[in-house]
Amino acid sequence: MATDVHRLAAQIAPGSSVAIPVDYAGVSMAFTRALIEIGTRDLTLICVPTGGMQADMLIGAGQVRAIETSAVSLGEAGGAPRFNAAVKEGSIALRDATCPAIHAGLLAAQKGVPFMPMRGLIGSDLLRNRPDWTVIDNPTSDTPDPIVLIPAIHPDVAIFHAPMADREGNVWIGRRRELAAMAYAARRTFVTVERMSETRLLDDEKMAAGTLPGLYVTDVAVAENGAWPYGLWGAYPVDQAEMARYARAARSDDGFADYIAARAAEVVS
């Protein structure tokens, strides 16, 4: 099945913008490992709305040119070492955001509009450092009312991991609707799943309510435990020991390289 994930990852062109989900929503770490083995470069990561080990590893592997995010951290395992080092070195372009701004940008793409208005932000250094965010005077107000416009975010690709998909490419995402939001906004969406469903997900009204239609799904591959060491809701918890092991290793360039090499060796053996 590792081959299948590679088939997906091989479809990501260098220079792509890639939307990836928050820790707990269904992170495709299987896809991350495949991207690192392939070595796809110059990626722009769009964290929906925050990033973790997936972003940190791709940054550590030197494959990330820019990142738009509201935060990057390893959660209980601490800060994101490769992200923090890259920021210090100035080796990645930063587009610091706040969570709902990323959701707003994706929503604009979902709705086919060039921008979404958003409250907040005014007076922050986030806004000061985002020339792509525009402040206008609310045209629907009789009194002066500054408001920020967030331009649409159109990721080239969205990538995530979910419990299951069916043969039509419909994917069960449950209440993790940010995954749907990513797919609506993205040009192409690649999904890894724990397993394939033999029944059509849309035929059961209960399942249908939590299903992303195949219309938005470019390709699916099975990757058991594909979120590991992250957890998958309803399936398995975070492997905190592995997260901590990574956090320690990734403090240095060499430690990070060793960690990646060791993981690659495990896959081969």
Added chain:
Amino acid sequence: MATDVHRLAAQIAPGSSVAIPVDYAGVSMAFTRALIEIGTRDLTLICVPTGGMQADMLIGAGQVRAIETSAVSLGEAGGAPRFNAAVKEGSIALRDATCPAIHAGLLAAQKGVPFMPMRGLIGSDLLRNRPDWTVIDNPTSDTPDPIVLIPAIHPDVAIFHAPMADREGNVWIGRRRELAAMAYAARRTFVTVERMSETRLLDDEKMAAGTLPGLYVTDVAVAENGAWPYGLWGAYPVDQAEMARYARAARSDDGFADYIAARAAEVVS
């Protein structure tokens, strides 16, 4: 149980703006009948995004001051006779819209922003007749690019019918997410359901995906067959014969009055 629906309907103040869903999404006809018995006046209906028998009956009963909608019809049973008559007489204020404009207005309320941009509309007589819709030049574009801003729609009340709710007020809406959109936007939401669930809907990941949280639900009442003569997805089909009966009766003022009186008599007996 009729008493319960009356308890809900009695909470609607005269002059309220009331969001009601499209035919097939879960129309609370039980609530409609209670509103007609109580006689709550000066309502503004917001059809999400179109109206049918529910709107037509409230208009026929003289309880509607204004209506915002993309259409009103009885579907296979034909045009909406009381709506059409009221339009001809000029006895209700019309805010003609197009479906996504109503969704956009509700979404603006959901997001806590004053407006949503929307494509389309430019050059239509819909736009010409909606002074509340503003055309601006897209501030995020380098070239001239007119775009319409739809102001937020904040209904005082949203009303709909669903298969079930639990004791916390969580309501199962399945994939009928326009019901959630109505509730997010509205100040208060009243729901009739076929039955109460003895288990908490959020405890089952499959049910949770199609559940509107109680945070948005003001009050719930059980009303079996509460959508009748409309159908309820997954439960029962439209009663086309009754729809046709209404359509015939409502062609005249007297016929409409007789129909309402006969229905009221049935409830009492």
Added chain:
Amino acid sequence: MTQDMTPATPREILICTVAGLLDGCRCVAVGAASPVPAAGAMLARALRDSTGEPPLRISILGSEAHNFFTNGSVELFDAAGQGRIDAFFLGGGQIDRQGNINLVGLGDYPRSAPRWPGSFGSGYLYYVVPRVILYREEHSPRVFVDKVDFISTPGTSEPGTYRPGGPYALLTGKALFDFNKDKRGFRLKSLHPDHTLAEVTEATGFAFDHDPDPATTPGPDAATLHLLRTRVMDELAETYPAFAAELRAGIETTDRKATV
């Protein structure tokens, strides 16, 4: 199988014409009360499957079985805004020379008489869906007017207005037209069998371009007709039972006529 088939009925020719207009589409949406467009889309899907081409996705609004959306009634509009819906069908109480559509009513707005249901999603979809197919079986001067009383949605837009979509074809019970965006008008593409240019000119309340001797709308080949009468008929019967029965009755009538 082909020898004993009765010829295509006028309705079947309409359905096959719709299928042809969907050539190359990936995803088509159809309104709830549109059995001919739905049948055309189902036929296009069946033809696609029989040749092994990428499948055609169809969404029939309001249908539970033939609707793959899971995000409420807004999802069609979102998907259209994302460029994922290649074709959609619109009717109209009035359709005018410039492709403007009136779904609201006659007379002075707002006090229209008669009042029709309303504009539905037309004020958006006509702008963003690349192939909007105007379908109105009644071909008469009261439908096809020089200027509509109310523009629910305009046929063309000023330069500089965001307008990736618009009218692609106009299909009636008598003829098929395409639309010339630059000239802002319709052009007769073909006359359905047994209809004449003079008849269509008289039945159309606006001027349109045409060849001196217009083509005839082609009927289906035998394989297509067979597919329509088997798989597509079965699919139709599920969602539009009354329409499917009517269609079947039409075929039988033709059959009787042919054998007389």
Added chain:
Amino acid sequence: MTQDMTPATPREILICTVAGLLDGCRCVAVGAASPVPAAGAMLARALRDSTGEPPLRISILGSEAHNFFTNGSVELFDAAGQGRIDAFFLGGGQIDRQGNINLVGLGDYPRSAPRWPGSFGSGYLYYVVPRVILYREEHSPRVFVDKVDFISTPGTSEPGTYRPGGPYALLTGKALFDFNKDKRGFRLKSLHPDHTLAEVTEATGFAFDHDPDPATTPGPDAATLHLLRTRVMDELAETYPAFAAELRAGIETTDRKATV
């Protein structure tokens, strides 16, 4: 039951203080890694239940059990924008005199060193949630600075800016402050037991208003403490097992000291 209880630990006093700050709230959201605020919210809910007042809704982000949202991670922000979230908690690598918060890092942006995770939802929630409670247990001059290096989100806004929300209180390991919007600064409300004004002044890198003889943060009454050590402790143990164990150990230590 009350006689044999050991006195409240400093952490327990913090938790009870949080509960007090949520008085009158209908719905509170708590960040995933915020056990003291979560415990305070759980205590407030338990107290509410024991008096028969309308229930307090709590959403702990990232938790499956204590999260009633069903529309993805955006729903908290939507609900806040709708005015449905009465209180939220924010921390900060730096918090300054004017209530500005820095969650991004030290030094010249973008090349911050150290870099912290980032602003999360602060650039929005601080503006729209009426009671934002700043919670940072470490009370030191490196946290509480005169001016933050990077404003993730500002403490106040210019007149005319949409700003229904903002700082409501600042709770640290040493003291409780409230915030004066007009004066754009903090005011010491109370010192926690065993802390002095001089100590707090020294540990705070900015000037703040205070009474000459500040009050002491009150401890819980026996019933509240009992509720905290029973129902709330059980709820906590589910979501924050490590924190609950630590809290329990603290109580036992106090207990041993008390009995020595």
